Amino acid sequence: MAGYTPGEQPRDGNWLKLNTNENPYPPSPKVFEAIQSSLTGDKLRKYPDPLGTAFRQTAGRVLGVDPDAILIGNGSDDVLTIVTRAFVPEGGRITSLTPSYLLYRTLAQIQGASIETIPFAYHWKLPQPRPVDWANLFFIANPNSPSGTLIDPDSLRDWFADFPGTVVLDEAYADFADANGLPLLPRMKNLIVTRSFSKSYSLAGIRFGFAIGDPGLIRGLVKVKDSYNCDVLSLAAATAAIADQDYFRNVRAKIIATRQRMEVELAKLGFEVTPSQANFVWCRRSDRPVEHIYQELKNRFILVRYMRYDGYGDGLRISVGTDDEIDRLLTELRTIV
Numbered sequence: 001m002a003g004y005t006p007g008e009q010p011r012d013g014n015w016l017k018l019n020t021n022e023n024p025y026p027p028s029p030k031v032f033e034a035i036q037s038s039l040t041g042d043k044l045r046k047y048p049d050p051l052g053t054a055f056r057q058t059a060g061r062v063l064g065v066d067p068d069a070i071l072i073g074n075g076s077d078d079v080l081t082i083v084t085r086a087f088v089p090e091g092g093r094i095t096s097l098t099p100s101y102l103l104y105r106t107l108a109q110i111q112g113a114s115i116e117t118i119p120f121a122y123h124w125k126l127p128q129p130r131p132v133d134w135a136n137l138f139f140i141a142n143p144n145s146p147s148g149t150l151i152d153p154d155s156l157r158d159w160f161a162d163f164p165g166t167v168v169l170d171e172a173y174a175d176f177a178d179a180n181g182l183p184l185l186p187r188m189k190n191l192i193v194t195r196s197f198s199k200s201y202s203l204a205g206i207r208f209g210f211a212i213g214d215p216g217l218i219r220g221l222v223k224v225k226d227s228y229n230c231d232v233l234s235l236a237a238a239t240a241a242i243a244d245q246d247y248f249r250n251v252r253a254k255i256i257a258t259r260q261r262m263e264v265e266l267a268k269l270g271f272e273v274t275p276s277q278a279n280f281v282w283c284r285r286s287d288r289p290v291e292h293i294y295q296e297l298k299n300r301f302i303l304v305r306y307m308r309y310d311g312y313g314d315g316l317r318i319s320v321g322t323d324d325e326i327d328r329l330l331t332e333l334r335t336i337v
Contacts, residue, residue: 004106007305016328018319019303021145021173021280023202025254025322027237028247031203034240038232048232051222052210055239059210062242063182068215071222074229076172076196076209080107080139083192083211086224087166088113088136095135097126099146099309101170104139119311124149124274126159134164141170143177146307146317148276150177157184160191169193172209173278175200175252176259182212189214199279200252201241208238255279259320265330266318269337284315296336302329 007020038044052072060067073079080103088094090112096104098117108115116135121127124147132138138160143150160167171193174180181193192213198204208230211221230238241248262281263273271283284290294306294316308314318329 001106001109004103008303010303014301016302016321016325018321018325018329019305019317020204021199021278021317021319022204023199023251023255023279024320024325025202025251027202028241028244030240030244030247031237034236035233038236043232047228048230048235050228052230052235052238055210055235055242058239058243062245063212065182065185065212066215069185069212069218071211071213071218071225072230072235073194073209073211073225074234075198075207076170076194076211077103078207078225078229079194079209079211080104080168080170082221082225083166083168083194084108084111084113084137086221092136093134094137094139095132096139097141097144099307099312100144101139101141120144120147124151126151126155130159130163136165138163138165138167139170140167141172142181143171143173143277145173145278145280146282146305146315147274148173148278148280148282149274150179150277153179153181153184156181157188160188163190165190167191172196173199173280175248176256176279177277185212185214189217192217197238197241200248201238202251203234203237203241206234206237208234210238255320258323258326261323262318262320262326265326266333269330269333271316279320281318281320282315283318284313290314290316293333293336297329297332300332302332304329 056067056070059070084107088111092113094108094113094115096117097120105115118131167190169181171180184191192211194211197208266273266283274282291306297304305317
């Protein structure tokens with residue numbers, strides 16, 4: 001197997017990183033306070049809470065869900081791994097839409113399972129009727145990457161109405177979207193919603209994510225996860241971050257405003273821009289391949305994500321940065337194109 005290839009992570013400070021959808025703003029100040037309060041010998045020498053009780057209680061209150069419906073993870077990728085281990089036997093079947101998150105294929109290969117990818121319909125819509133009758137697990141990223149597009153939750157509910165397997169709604173970017181899948185949970189007992197703290201809460205370096213599902217289902221997943229999969233510092237940081245909703249909403253509003261400006265300016269430069277519901281923009285060109293543009297930006301110490309998919313051609317996925325960062329990007333693009 002080839003394995004999943006993460007975006008480039010340069011270690012010097014000269015680069016403008018717009019390639020891995022990290023939040024350009026710092027975490028809530030309350031996160032730093034929570035981490036500092038955890039840096040004591042007594043807290044660090046003991047194991048962390050294996051269930052993340054304080055986080056689950058806080059997140060349950062903020063999101064309006066039962067704390068027992070929440071499973072903690074070392075990033076949402078850890079949660080996706082736990083779910084795959086729990087529901088997919090060796091020789092089993094995983095399904096996902098394509099183009100989408102490439103990790104789904106890697107998880108299937110690790111598990112010794114097959115994976116079937118279903119192309120999106122025109123304009124990143126669901127194909128009708130659903131072309132797969134069953135699978136042990138169906139991954140669907142919503143909003144999707146690389147497109148940034150959102151499928152209406154009611155459409156998802158109808159599409160999966162008679163689906164016999166487990167459905168994972170990967171909502172790593174849902175905090176930047178107009179809708180999310182949480183209202184579907186009471187009506188879809190086979191649904192798991194996963195979330196990440198790497199994007200909207202500025203905690204990619206901490207590694208924390210979680211899943212929400214039927215409490216009985218979550219109890220089963222607890223048996224599969226590593227005993228202490230989240231450490232003291234990540235639990236403290238995540239709890240403080242999700243509790244500070246005023247800070248979260250302020251950062252979210254800034255990112256959405258910059259995203260909308262990016263879409264307009266990139267279109268002026270001749271890019272075909274897909275309207276985004278995430279913290280990145282997917283853009284292509286009909287007049288030329290975009291790999292040259294990616295390389296020219298890299299020569300100028302600006303990283304974006306170049307992606308190519310069979311049947312879809314190539315494109316650039318550009319993370320939303322601060323206004324100053326995006327001004328620098330647009331200035332260089334005007335020179336290149």
